[in-house]
Amino acid sequence: MxxxxxxxxxxxxxxxxxxxxxxxxxxxxxxxxxxxxxxxxxxxxxxxxxxxxxxxxxxxxxxxxxxxxxxxxxxxxxxxxxxxxxxxxxxxxxxxxxxxxxxxxxxxxxxxxxxxxxxxxxxxxxxxxxxxxxxxxxxxxxxxxxxxxxxxxxxxxxxxxxxxxxxxxxxxxxxxxxxxxxxFTTADILAIGRLAGTDINWLSYFSLLAERGTPGFARRWGRMLEAGAGTAVPGGGEQAALGALLQGLSRSGSNAVAIAPSRSASGAAMLASDPHLGMSxxxxxxxxxxxxxxxHLVGLMVPGLPIIGLGRNRDVAWGGTNLRAASSDLFDVSRLPPEAFSETEVTIRQRLWFSATRRLRVTPQGPVVTDSPVVPGRPGEAIALRWAGQEPADEITALLRAARARSGAEFRDSFSGFAVSPQNMLWAARDGSIGRVTAAVLPARAGFPQEDPVLDARDPAATGPWQRLRDARDLPRLENPPEGVLASANENPTLWTKDPPPIGTFFSDGDRVARLRAMALAKPRLTPADLAAMQADTVAPKAAALAAGLLARLEALPGGAPDPALLAPLRGWDGDYAEASRAALVFELLLARLVPALEVESGSRGPETGWNFLTTFLLRDLDALPPARREAVLREAVAAVAPAAARYRNWGEVHRLRAAHWLVNLPVLGRLFVLGSYPVGGSRETPMKSGHGLVTGPHEVSFGSMARQVSDMADPDANWFTLFGGQxxxxxxxxxxxxVPLWRERRGIRMPLRPATVAAExxxxxxxxx
CATH class of the missing domain: 1.10.439.10 (Penicillin Amidohydrolase, domain 1)
Known part of the structure; x- marks a missing residue:
């Protein structure tokens, strides 16, 4: 080859x-x-x-x-x-x-x-x-x-x-x-906005279509539902390319914290928000x-869009996290009559080559995605995608109104027309109120399919929910909680509201939101510096629990744990992925050897490397093995880890953050666009998110906390922002x-509102x- x-x-x-x-x-x-x-x-x-x-x-x-x-x-x-x-x-x-x-x-x-x-x-x-x-x-x-x-x-x-x-x-x-x-046309601007609102569930759905009905599919789908997370698209190729493209450009992560005056050192409400996206x-x-x-406001804007996504005016500060809601459904349209399909042909111009033509088909339940070879389905089956982003909702008007809000209530009510991407919007107001609103447009479902993610387009019970759409007026909200703290990190809504309507099936693990709440409640009074420290926190509580579980199983082996010196850093580890952490390095190297072995042993199909899968299944799958096989898997993993653990001292040596223009990936020329590479702390589900896969050695963070905001409503000038990179x-x-130095040193750029301060700075x- x-x-x-x-x-x-x-x-x-x-x-x-x-x-x-x-x-x-x-x-x-x-x-x-x-x-x-x-x-x-x-x-x-x-x-x-x-x-x-x-x-x-x-x-x-x-x-x-x-x-x-x-x-x-x-x-x-x-x-x-x-x-x-x-x-x-x-x-x-x-x-x-x-x-x-x-x-x-x-x-x-x-x-x-x-x-x-x-x-x-x-x-x-x-x-x-x-x-x-x-x-x-x-x-x-x-x-x-x-x-x-x-x-x-x-x-x-x-x-x-x-x-x-x-x-x-x-x-x-x-x-x-x-x-x-x-x-550019106004339609181009709307298309860019809807691109940023991509439903991240697509990536999991598309990876499953060709496998439906095959041996092992029901088990894999069941594990996904239990873990509450989709799996990555396996391997490379165009499907993985499409998935990475959409994930990198959509607002698919983030943390946000709102603090009531009762817990604020200034006596006013505060807000901190840090979105998670690609790091180039x-x-x-x-x-x-x-x-x-x-x-009259300051904040963060997506290039090409005329709205402030995260920011602060004189009366309200706001941020948000992706709700991870299922704003889409897949429908089998194979048995619809021919007149249900409208068909067009498009021309795709190709650089250095001839133009190509391709067919597009649209049904009442959305476009037929399996007409593309990038989204392969089963032979003879046509699958359509119904997405809230195909509805004439209006995110621009919603955010323009939010930017002019003079109270938390006005801010909350701005989102009745907001559809994608579904967001947990948190706010802190000058009047002392704090709150969160579910900003989304979702079908009025009774529940989600448990056997198969694809619905029958001929079934009124499946298509009916799309005839009555819920929005922010019908979805959960929370204001002024007694403890004075609101935190969000892409978590399951059941963690903060009782009996929410069906919103989604795949959410963040909950580690980040638990850690954010613990830090916010640990002090009687918080300062903006405390909020900035929370954004830079590198602790994953469930990593500590998982490491302790692995260590206990290793120590229970006949003769005790193999290579005690190698495993010693895991004893008492608190889950901190600090740059200097030896325990984080050993733990991740161990996971990288165990997960592939357990995929084979458990019969799972595809890479179950997400944090939800690790915290849900890793120890359970180990315990399900026959004792002799479990012992062999554990001993082999420790033996395989030893060479890499001897080669590297700590987490920061292998966990690297590269500052580079996206042209770094051009063939031959890409190396010209690298500005630097730095050790960095954090992991998949730490508040300072720095995403990665299985770790066998040096790697680069591809996704994580790439912008920060902290605002104190006591002072119109008390707003600090930082970008990973530059303006x-x-x-x-x-x-x-x-x-980049500001981001690494946890410093911010002040964005004031008072005219005199603006003139000076x-x-x-x-x-x-x-």
């Missing part, structure tokens, strides 16, 4: 995004050589200072009504002051296009299924799957239903974005990727402050990765004139 190279066609979603379409080395070298001709500036970008980047902001021919002032700090974070909401929206779009133009263009390529225009035939089948999913499907209905103020704001944002894209300097990545500037650069968030007649997406910019001024 020819040697393989790897092309990553992903974006800012991490080193694993759209991971790894394999192709021949000759093709990789040819594409690399062709890309170098127009892309040399990207390969060796000249250092560009903050003042140079500000000078390059396009300022001529601006469609403004009045002058707009943009103040900048030393990290190239903008604070925009405008006399009208329309001019604010235009300036925001201009800033997004200038700082993150390449990133926004690539987000659109994914949302529109146009990756083949970058990667050629390598991405053709992925594009076909993306066209079937059709993230822009609901855009026409949404636009028709927009309130006038939303329409005006989004149109003006798009106008500013287009001015930067069409009249500003061309991003250096464009030459490498064969891209040209092209204007540029970050999938950017920082901004803004003031206009209707808006600017321009290759070579001084602000491309300048926040954002000293550079750009005046935009009509």
């Amino acid at each position: 020819p040697a393989a190279a790897v092309l990553d066609v992903g974006l800012a979603g991490g080193a694993g995004v759209a991971r790894r379409i394999r192709w021949g080395r000759g093709a990789a070298l040819l594409l690399a050589a062709l890309a170098m001709l127009p892309g040399c500036a990207a390969l060796a970008p000249r250092p560009t200072g903050i003042d140079q980047r500000l000078a390059a902001l396009p300022k001529d021919g601006l469609a403004l009504h009045r002058p707009v002032s943009i103040r900048w700090n030393d990290h190239l974070v903008p604070w925009i002051e405008a006399e009208s909401d329309a001019d604010l929206a235009f300036a925001l779009g201009l800033v997004h296009g200038h700082l993150r133009g390449a990133q926004v263009a690539l987000l659109r390529m994914v949302a529109r299924g146009r990756l083949s225009e970058i990667a050629g035939p390598l991405a053709r089948d992925i594009d076909h799957a993306l066209r079937i999913l059709d993230f822009g499907r609901a855009a026409p209905k949404i636009e028709r239903r927009w309130p006038p103020e939303t329409r005006a704001f989004v149109e003006r944002f798009a106008a500013g974005l287009n001015h930067a894209v069409l009249h500003g300097p061309r991003p250096r990545e464009f030459g490498l990727l064969g891209l040209r500037p092209e204007p 650069l540029p970050n999938l968030w950017m920082l901004a402050g803004m003031r206009s007649p209707s808006f 600017d997406g321009w290759l070579g910019s001084a602000a491309f990765a300048d926040q 954002f000293p550079r001024v750009t005046v935009l004139r009509p």
Whole structure:
């Protein structure tokens, strides 16, 4: 077989995004050589200072009504002051296009299924799957239903974005990727928003379709339901690439904590939030402050979207975590009559190759996903996907209203039209109230299938729930709990509310939320520094329990535990994945040897490497083995761990955080885009999440805590934010990765609301004139 190279066609979603379409080395070298001709500036970008980047902001021919002032700090974070909401929206779009133009263009390529225009035939089948999913499907209905103020704001944002894209300097990545500037529509913006709202359950569902009805399927599905988690897509290939792409770009993780005044040192409510996404650069968030007649707030924005996802105005601070709700259902549409299908043909343009045509079919229960080879089903079976993101709900209006909220109640009520991705939204208000609202649109189900994830499209009991949709008004909420603490970390709703309606089946393990609550309740009064420390915490309580269980079984072997010196760090380990931890290293090396052996022994199908599976089944599967076999598995695991444990001293030596542009995954050229590699603490389910798989040696974190926010409602200026990376997406910019040291040192950038503080801490001024 020819040697393989790897092309990553992903974006800012991490080193694993759209991971790894394999192709021949000759093709990789040819594409690399062709890309170098127009892309040399990207390969060796000249250092560009903050003042140079500000000078390059396009300022001529601006469609403004009045002058707009943009103040900048030393990290190239903008604070925009405008006399009208329309001019604010235009300036925001201009800033997004200038700082993150390449990133926004690539987000659109994914949302529109146009990756083949970058990667050629390598991405053709992925594009076909993306066209079937059709993230822009609901855009026409949404636009028709927009309130006038939303329409005006989004149109003006798009106008500013287009001015930067069409009249500003061309991003250096464009030459490498064969891209040209092209204007954005409001429908493009909606498609990017729905891409960010991807249902993370798809990845598990799609991996199962071809196996339904095969020996062992019922057992595997039962284990998934019991663990409360899906399994990873096995192996590589295009299905894994699609899964990694969607997971890296969707808001699939996060922590959030709200603290009542009774537990706050300042006597005011506080909020901390840290989203979890892919860890490559540029970050999938950017920082901004803004003031206009209707808006006065600071926070984090997704590039290309005109809304603050996490932030704070004078009266309310908010953050959120992915609800992990099942906002989709799969339907077998094989037996529907032919007239139930509408069919179209799309053209997929391919870089350096001929265009291809593909078929798209849509039924009343959604598009037929198994028409794509990336989502294979059983022979002769057609499976459709019904998703809340295909409904004309309106996340932009919801978040624009939330940004203007003057109380917790107003903030809560803003989410009646919010659909995807389903969120636990936590808030802390200046009046002292704290709360959480379930922001989602979900079918009014009576329950979930226990035998098979695919429903019958002919069954009214299966399709009926989609005729009556629940939203934030009908879903659980909680306000002002007696203990004064609210915490969320993608947990099962049953952990915080009694008898919730059917929301989902796959949730986070609960380790993070338990740890966050324990830390929040451990002190009578908390400060912003305490909240920042919680975000950097590296303890997984269930890791300590699992390690103790393994150690007990090893010590119970005839003659005692093998290699006592190797296992000694596990005795009394508290589950702390600190960089210097020897116990974390030994524990993870041991898991990596036990899990594959137990998969074979337990009859499980596919990689059950998620934390839910480990905490639910690892010890149980060990105990189910015949004693002789259990002894052999344990002894073999310890013997296999010994060489690696002798080679490395601690967790940080093998657990690495790489700062790199997403172009790091280009063949041949990728090494040019690595900025540094650092030891890092944390693990899969620590509050400072730093995701990884099974560990046999050095590896890189691909997913985790990549942005942070802390706000104290006692002071309008008491807001701190940090990005892993930097604010600017321009290759070579001084602000491309300048926040990495802040992130590593647990420091934040203050984002004030008082005009005098803004003037003092954002000293550079750009005046935009009509």
